[in-house]
Amino acid sequence: MVFQSYALYPHLNVRDNLAFGLRLRKADDATIAARIKEASDMLGLAPLLDRLPKELSGGQRQRVAMGRAIVRRANLYLFDEPLSNLDAALRADVRVDIRKLHTKLGATSLYVTHDQTEAMTLADTLWVLNKGRVEQKGAPLDVYERPQTKFVASFLGSPRINLVSAALKRDGNSWIATSKGLSVHLSSDRVRDAKEGASVILGMRPHDLRVTKSTADAFATLHVDVIEALGSEAFAYGTLEGGTPFIARIEPDLARITKIGDALHLSISGDRVHLFDQTTERALDA
């Protein structure tokens, strides 16, 4: 078990922190020394063994907390938001450490986090829990691309997925979802068991949106309120015709010339639109 607050024994130095569990199990000194060496080599703790927890940095403490779990040679490791108390830069470093460690140990690790980056990068299998209930499990990318509930869809992805209420309409062989100021062609594999006029929730990730010149390709027009330019990409925050708040990812070059109040015509590929039942909030393709 690795705690969010590290929960190291403040009165013991690193070595004794690592040895605590083994001593309780009455392991002999040679074994203890060997395990400590192993764990401290793996985590780079060797220079810190004689220090007290208060003499360590946050990242070092978290490594000790992991070391304490490792020496136990457990079959299952439980990480309880281990990176939440670290600053962003350190978090990325330790995240990589944890991934490497997991590979080395080869034992099952259960990793609890609120951070989707950690969830996406670390997991072999991702379980999304909502109020203690499993909403969805699967490989991270599958979960990201095929969220089976509205909750999962809005939980993964940053900025959050755009959610809009709409009604289904049949258009020949395909389906269209319409709402005020919005009309999207849907890919048929997204729509199963659909009825004409059914009310649904549309989910469109900002990253899946494209800005087009022609209004013909566009499914909606975004009136820009705020531009967030991050360098590698940019986000336009605004509202659709009907007043629905909406976010779109745009190219940095476009961000340079876009001004507040401008209208952007948005398009999306039909197979990127997620559809959820208005009442059950489950995906229509589930």
Add this chain to the structure above:
Amino acid sequence: MREHGLKLVALVLLALFATACDEGPPRLSLWHAYRGDEATALEEAVHRFELESGLGVDVLAVPFAGYASKLEAAIPREHGPDVFVDVHNRLGKFERLGLVAPVGDALGEAKDFAEPALKAVTVDGKVLGVPLAQKSFALYINRSLLPETPKTLTALVETKMPAGTFPFAYESESAYSHAAFLHTFHGEMLTSTGDFGMVGKEAEASLDLVHRWTEEGHIPGDADGALVAQLFSSGKVAAVMSGPWLLADLHVRFPLRIEPLPPLDEVHGAIRPYLTVDAAMLTPSGAGKPGARSLARFLAHERSSLEIRSSLGRQILPLRNVETQDAVAMAFRRAAEDAIPMPTSGAMRAAWVPADQAIRKVLRGDASSHDALVEAEERFRNAAAEAEPSSSPTPLFLVFSFGLVLAAFALVRRAKTATFRSDLRASKEAYRYLGVATVTVFFLVIVPLLVGAVTSFYSGTRNAPVYVGLANYVSILTARGGPLFGNGSFYRTLAVTVLWTVVNVAFHVVIGLVLALILSKPKLAARPLYRVLLILPWAAPSYITALTWKGMFQKQFGAVNALLGLVGVEPVSWFSKFSTAFAANVTTNVWLGFPFMMVVAMGALTSIPKEVLEAAEIDGATRTQRFFRVTLPLLRPSLLPSVILGAVWTFNMFNVVFLVSGGDPDGSTDILVSEAYRWAFTRDAQIGYAAAYAVIIFVLLFSTSELSDWWKRRRDAQARAAIAAHVLTEGA
């Protein structure tokens, strides 16, 4: 504005001038330490004197506790009164110090006074006070239990009474009370040469008699003043022997009668309690003033003074022929006829404690009267001031000067270091803030400490100190030449003190910790209630708690024995054995001390993160292992200072030891501070000796805490060095 100022100055000058030119008769001054009705009555009597004589008198009421020392300080410097009222038994000391002069014609008609009262104020043939009032024992009788007073006290004592009641009670533990019987057997507390007199056949016979009464259940044992008053007013005792002061405490529903004490029996004759006389005394300057002498004479003889003092002040007048309708006053006056004036010698002070101890020992059956009294005499001699030869202060002076030189040398060397001056300049602001506190601490802590240390080089009483160098220390550290672990020796007392400290602190910590753990349980209902209840013992003043516990350990009526009785345990005489008396002290002090540790531990427990305990649980620690390997080590840093503080408090816990066991049996449960107190205040006022004890206690405590500090610093330094070494080797 300016004009006003000038007017004011002129006015003040005028007032001063007027005072200086006042040609009226000089005013007299009178001091007393009375309170309540006695004070009012005296002041009224003085007022009547003013009206009659036309003289002015300034009356000053001084609190009793500081009265004697105020007199001793003021009179030699001519700031004292002309006349003062005090008890006669201080006359010996006052005379030696030159605070009083023979009263001359202030006495009036000598034959008017009752003989014992006149004897009381006569020192070496000189009359040094004018008797105003007297106090001695009479017999208080509960008429509903004892309708007819038997002819003799023996008959009274042997009267058959219903179960649970006693025919007779008195403060049997005190030598002051016992003196009444001692005198009947022709014994004495102090010989005419000022030696311990309570030895020999007479004293033994008096003790044996009272011991028999206690053994046969005629009188309650272990009786102090409070118990006697309580038993009598609750109707459990038919008659008690006590002084007029008991009246004030008594609120009885039964018919009360006060009679002179009956004779002990046909053979031994009258019971002869001590007599104390309140007398008007004249200071040397007052004795020269006719007005002061007539004031004293007026107070003692004039009808208007007698009237108010006996009616309002309820004083018992020490006169031969005063007709009074008051049966109580009559009884006390007749009781005083057989009384023996309390000796005026200062040696009395050193006699009380050994005598008290001997009496308690005999009454509890711990020693024969012979052995107990021989021991008491030994104790008296041991304690009475031995005139140490005065020694030259030169060696000490040399050591002191050498110390000063060393200190100056060290200071100069510090001042030479490069950073010293800049450090000093940088800290100027800080010094300004610390200034007031430093000065305060210097005068309130350091100066008394130095005065105490200097006092310890002197011997003799406060008024006649003799420089003896280190003689006090030598005497203490060699156990006054007796066996090193003999009774009352420094080493034995130190051992008891250390045991006392260790046992107490151990109980404080364990009980405090256990309660704190229970109180910190998350699911405890009514936690605030428990918390308040458990902190209460701490909130009550310790001396009240101590007195309460002393009462509860009383052999016959105490709650502890009553509870033990329920489970069939025989009544324990708690203060007759070291182990039980020590246990009683410890119980009281544990009761007083655990809440502090509990509060500290509760605070410390909240600072232990829950996750750490959870982590230990996941690491496989059981409840016990979690407590000993995680909780306790984490509590240690916050508990340690409190433990050290608690140890110092306990080491010096005077109240409990003094009030609960009072050192019983035989001073064996005394700790260093209570022993020091006894040297200063009960054993002929050997202030220097007591100061040496205090210095030794200070050095012991100071070096102990310094030692533990040093040890902690060394451990920390070692730990840091280990880390540094490790980092270095890793780096290489």
